[in-house]
Amino acid sequence: MITFLISLAALVLGYLVYGRFVERIFVPDDRVTPAVAQADGLDYVAMPYWKVFMIQFLNIAGTGPIFGAIMGAKFGPAAYLWIIFGCIFAGAVHDYFVGMLSMRNGGCDLPELVRHYLGGAASKVLLVFAVFLLIMLGTVFVYSPAEILHGISGSTTMWITIIFIYYVVATMLPIDKIIGKIYPLFSFSLLFMAVALMAVLFVKWPALPELWDGVGNMGKAADPASFTDNIFPCLFITIACGAISGFHATQSPLMARCLTSERKGRPIFYGAMITEGLVALVWATVSMWFFYDAPQPGYAQIGGTMANGLHTSAPVVVNLVCKDWLGIVGGVLAMLGVVAAPITSGDTAFRSARLIIAQALKLSQRAKKNRLYICVPLFAASFAMLVWQMENPDGFNTIWQYFGWANQTLSVFALWTITVYLVRERKPYVITLVPALFMTCVCTTFFMVSKTALGLPYTVGYGVGATALVVAAVWFVVWMKKSNCKG
Structure with missing residues (x-):
């Protein structure tokens, strides 16, 4: 628990100190924002700051900082370090700059930012990549809530139909009609859940592995098989949401179109990411105790629970913990967490996809028919992916694992885009160069070793990942010299 307290303090200080440092690098001012200059009553809609924050938090969070932290807790205290350093120095910086650059460029989406700073070829690749990722996300967040609701009443098909209808309506309607009204409520529920669980942790004060006990892979040490x-x-x-997630780069522009002041960027974009990190810390700690349930030090029980399929499914952990610790209220919050939060992530994923495609086609979205031109094939592709997922026994896990890699690869594009911007503006580019190089190495290595990708031995994957790191660094140095933009 001492590590947990240190981690909480580190995140708060990160916002107060490093967040302000990042803000001073960007230098927000009092210029008119797209929410005012391009107001259209559909996607560019000025909203109160508190509401923008709550929507931004739920947009980027959903169940990400919960499910990811639960699964990441099996690695042991190393999860704390990744949440702290990833959130403060990578994720929050990533979200802040994408949101602020979107505001500075008329509320444009990530592919347009990539075109502006990395070139047309990279933008076209990212366009296809981002839309495919958003369709994957929307699809996996149809089936899992439908299955849970099916356990309460009705059929899975019925709930899939209802969720799809909601997606279509939410994607088509102005952002303040549904998203602006219900998101703050769900956002408050997620925050309340995290605060309540934190209070229980302080009361119970469990004995947990601390950083000074070692940061080795405790899950593998306990059950290597x-x-x-x-x-x-x-x-x-x-652990993506709660540290750094490329999906956030598709969500920050949504709120960049609703802010009426650049000076609110730090609490909205950087602050929402730090808040998500706090939620991830709570769930990582709760889960670590869950997997650490043994009378002696170590992860003695994790092998049995994993072998029996118990306590390893993130929704199962959420349900058990909330109901056992928070009673009836916890049961309601758990239901919101495993049903409502995924659905809200899915609808903003499809909304982002619609806007990204519309921007690429230069198709105004004011006319309903233009929105339908994009939404019909978008949802048709999602439905086809859903059918494949349901027909394959391990379809959900397969799509989710591909999404995990694609999600972090998207963050690589965003980080390199921001780095080029900082170089061109002669600002301290190292703040995103280091995360960009690190995530380039991570994503390349994972693609090499993942069983859903190439499945190569770790020694080979590490070698290729290190090579990608060196190549990226050399490319950056050569580009700087050619463009005469030494920062």
């Missing part, structure tokens, strides 16, 4: 993932690169893919 069942838990085969290495900390590098798997931890950095497993």
Whole structure:
């Protein structure tokens, strides 16, 4: 628990100190924002700051900082370090600059930012990549809530139909009609859940592995047969939301179109990411205790629970912990967490996809028919992916693992885009160069070793990942010299 307290303090200080440092690098001013200059009553809609924060938090969070932290807790105290350093120095910086650059460029989406700073070829690749990722996310967040609701009443097909209808309506309507009204409520529920669980942790004060006990892979040490993932690169893919997530780069522009002042960027973009990190810390700590349930030090029980399939499914952990610790209120919060939060992530994923495609096609979205031109094939692709997922026994896990890699690869594009911007503006580019190089290495290595990708031995994967790191660094130095933009 001492590590948990230190981690909480580190995140708060990160916002107060490093967040202000990052803000001073960007230098927000009083210029008119897209929410005012391009107001259209649909996507560019000025909203109160508190509401923008709550929507931004739920947009980037959903169940990400819960499920990812639960699965990442099996790696042991190393999860704390990734959440702290990833959130403060990578994720929050990533979200802040994407949001602020979107505001400075008329509320444009990530592919347009990439075109502006990395070139047309990279933008076209990212366009296809981002839309495919958003369709994957929306699809996996149809089936899992439908299955849970099916356990209460009705059929899975019925709930899939209802969720899809909601997605279509939420994607088509102005952002303040549904998203602006219900998101703050769900956002408050997620925050309340985290605060309540934190209070229980303080009361129970469990004995947990601390950083000074070692940051080795405790899950593998306890059960090498069942838990085969290495900390590098798997931890950095497993815990995305709560540290750094490329999906956030598709969400920050949504709120960049609703802010009426650049000076609110730090609490909205940087602050929402730090808040998400706090939620991830709570769930990582709760889960660590869950997997650490043994009378002697170590992860003695993790092998049995993993082998029996118990306590390893993130939704199961959420349900058990909330109901046991928080009673009836916890049951309601758990239901919101495993049902409502995924659905809200899915609808903003499809909304982002619509806007990204519309921007690429230069198709105004004011006319409903233009929105339908994009939404119909978008949802048709999602439905086809959903059918494949349901027909394959391990379809959900397969899509989710591909999403995990694609999600972090998207963050690589965003980080390199921001780095080029900082170089061109002669600002301290190292703040994103280091995370960009690190995530380039992580994503390359994971693609090499993941069983859903190439499945190569770790020694080979590490070698290729290190090579990608060197190549990226050399490319950057050569580009700087050619462009005469020494920062």
